Amino acid sequence: xxxxxxxxxxxxxxxxxxxxxxxxxxxxxxxxxxxxxxxxxxxxxxxxxxxxxxxxxxxxxxxxxxxxxxxxxxxxxxxxxxxxxxxxxxxxxxxxxxxxxxxxxxxxxxxxxxxxxxxxxxxxxxxxxxxxxxxxxxxxxxxxxxxxxxxxxxxxxxxxxxxxxxxxxxxxxxxxxxxxxxxxxxxxxxxxxxxxxxxxxxxxxxxxxxxxxxxxxxxxxxxxxxxxxxxxxxxxxxxxxxxxxxxxxxxxxxxxxxxxxxxxxxxxxxxxxxxxxxxxxxxxxxxxxxxxxxxxxxxxxxxxxxxxxxxxxxxxxxxxxxxxxxxxxxxxxxxxxxxxxxxxxxxxxxxxxxxxxxxxxxxxxxxxxxxxxxxxxxxxxxxxxxxxxxxxxxxxxxxxxxxxxxxxxxxx
Numbered sequence: 001x002x003x004x005x006x007x008x009x010x011x012x013x014x015x016x017x018x019x020x021x022x023x024x025x026x027x028x029x030x031x032x033x034x035x036x037x038x039x040x041x042x043x044x045x046x047x048x049x050x051x052x053x054x055x056x057x058x059x060x061x062x063x064x065x066x067x068x069x070x071x072x073x074x075x076x077x078x079x080x081x082x083x084x085x086x087x088x089x090x091x092x093x094x095x096x097x098x099x100x101x102x103x104x105x106x107x108x109x110x111x112x113x114x115x116x117x118x119x120x121x122x123x124x125x126x127x128x129x130x131x132x133x134x135x136x137x138x139x140x141x142x143x144x145x146x147x148x149x150x151x152x153x154x155x156x157x158x159x160x161x162x163x164x165x166x167x168x169x170x171x172x173x174x175x176x177x178x179x180x181x182x183x184x185x186x187x188x189x190x191x192x193x194x195x196x197x198x199x200x201x202x203x204x205x206x207x208x209x210x211x212x213x214x215x216x217x218x219x220x221x222x223x224x225x226x227x228x229x230x231x232x233x234x235x236x237x238x239x240x241x242x243x244x245x246x247x248x249x250x251x252x253x254x255x256x257x258x259x260x261x262x263x264x265x266x267x268x269x270x271x272x273x274x275x276x277x278x279x280x281x282x283x284x285x286x287x288x289x290x291x292x293x294x295x296x297x298x299x300x301x302x303x304x305x306x307x308x309x310x311x312x313x314x315x316x317x318x319x320x321x322x323x324x325x326x327x328x329x330x331x332x333x334x335x336x337x338x339x340x341x342x343x344x345x346x347x348x349x350x351x352x353x354x355x356x357x358x359x360x361x362x363x364x365x366x367x368x369x370x371x372x373x374x375x376x377x378x379x380x381x382x383x384x385x386x387x388x389x390x391x392x393x394x395x396x397x398x399x400x401x402x403x404x405x406x407x408x409x410x411x412x
Contacts, residue, residue: 015045039096053102054127064135072114078266078276083109121158138309177202189230190257194309308344321352324389328359328402347372356385
């Protein structure tokens with residue numbers, strides 16, 4: 001339980017100290033936060049370090065293809081009403097980054113941890129979480145992660161027998177199937193805008209029926225569970241039927257859905273919905289996402305979209321035409337090197353916007369926009385886009401490493 005932890009073993013203390021030293025050296029050399037390399041060194045010195053660091057904390061794990069960084073931030077903000085929180089707020093979500101984050105939270109009561117989908121089962125085994133939030137599963141990094149049903153199966157096997165309270169999205173059949181192996185599930189109607197990864201039943205392979213917002217398999221009877229929490233417009237409905245207003249500085253329906261799941265998590269730890277939702281208002285941007293920055297005398301809003309589900313949500317956020325839009329796509333290791341997912345994105349939603357294209361894979365994106373009958377300009381860099389863009393705020397949408405490149409260029 002929190003508060004009566006055993007002190008770390010001498011080996012664990014050495015591992016933590018060495019990891020922090022390596023991280024500091026990495027930062028001093030200008031190579032980023034150093035959290036991943038620091039965590040790797042610490043785990044080499046003590047392979048059980050993650051479990052040791054987690055033993056005195058109430059651990060909350062958050063995993064999904066989309067929304068996990070933002071939801072982690074919202075839950076952390078809500079739980080600070082109940083005690084000190086440690087979190088991997090910058091999104092280093094594999095074991096090394098998670099270990100680094102926990103090593104910095106010696107006085108914390110709660111650990112709110114974003115976990116990469118592939119690592120969820122292993123991290124859950126090591127950290128003995130009190131609560132696990134599962135938001136969605138959709139295609140992403142096609143060269144690295146297996147297709148979504150295999151990931152769901154990995155989750156399902158990893159969660160079987162877990163004592164954690166699982167907060168799961170009732171609207172995503174893959175998440176429901178994965179979570180159904182758990183003994184204690186709280187279902188949230190958080191919605192699912194992107195449905196193309198859940199047209200066949202994850203249980204039997206039959207065709208899913210989707211009347212309205214409901215879904216079920218006509219062959220094996222696998223169906224949407226009854227949610228006890230729900231997103232309804234600008235409100236969260238709690239299990240008692242009370243409606244609590246959502247006031248966020250973060251834009252879009254997807255973030256309201258993230259807030260609904262976050263409120264359900266906070267309630268597990270005794271934080272009432274009103275308090276949790278009020279605290280979430282403090283979150284303005286998440287690791288640079290949604291930030292409006294000044295660059296070359298223009299306002300640029302930076303939006304991250306890593307896969308078809310993310311692009312679909314992001315298109316619903318942008319200001320209406322004729323707002324200029326800059327699109328940037330890379331295909332480096334952290335993005336996934338396969339760009340075939342571009343063909344799953346409905347770029348006709350950008351009709352009427354002046355479009356500018358940059359990034360390592362700008363020509364792949366140009367071909368896709370050409371097929372979607374969009375008019376666009378291919379540019380060499382951000383500066384050229386901004387010079388050529390018509391007046392007004394500019395929306396900038398980029399995938400993972402392209403987003404980091406843009407943040408460096410604008411000094412964010």
